[in-house]
């Protein structure tokens with residue numbers, strides 16, 4: 001680790017497409033978009049470099065049409081394009097609120113996005129821009145959770161912050177089981193042993209192999225994103 005790396009905090013926020021839809025259930029709720037951009041800019045104002053990966057589930061998921069016999073590869077390509085659409089929305093909202101942001105894509109859409117590049121991304125993050133890495137991994141059969149872990153490793157982030165509906169990892173589904181308890185910290189091994197759901201297996205294996213901590217937290221809980229971004233006590237941290 002260089003001294004420059006040691007002195008800064010760089011995080012990657014993973015937010016699902018569904019979170020952008022809010023109560024609309026589909027597409028993008030402008031209120032949620034505005035709140036997301038505001039909270040990202042607040043975090044950056046504390047000197048925390050912020051990369052962002054957004055899902056596409058609010059618009060399209062490849063697996064949905066596959067069930068009706070549609071080609072999965074084309075479906076996943078549509079899903080990846082959905083993540084670019086969400087990325088465009090967040091970039092524009094960040095700019096509207098006075099921020100500086102760049103939208104990168106795993107595959108070329110030259111008139112709309114920049115081609116994803118880890119070295120360019122690192123450079124822009126160190127200059128204080130929000131780097132939105134859209135298009136997932138650029139390959140079908142993967143998820144944006146895997147894309148998030150991959151980009152966090154490439155961009156030398158210290159943590160993936162996974163925003164969910166609940167404020168951490170629980171022993172059971174807290175929406176269904178009132179006795180479910182929340183973990184404050186877990187090792188990758190404990191998550192496997194207890195068969196807890198943090199991310200899909202591909203994303204989880206990648207994080208574990210590359211020692212990339214994942215913090216699960218609630219995006220709707222007041223102040224939670226800031227505390228998580230600062231590395232304070234918030235949500236559940238899964239690490240070595």
Ligand code: UDP
Nearest residue numbers: 017055056057062076079136137142143144
């Ligand atoms: N996708 C893909 N490769 C990737 C990331 C995403 O093919 O690396 C496609 C896949 O069809 C997926 C859709 O894009 O269903 C949207 O991503 P995801 O389901 O991860 O979005 P989220 O659930 O986070 O909204």
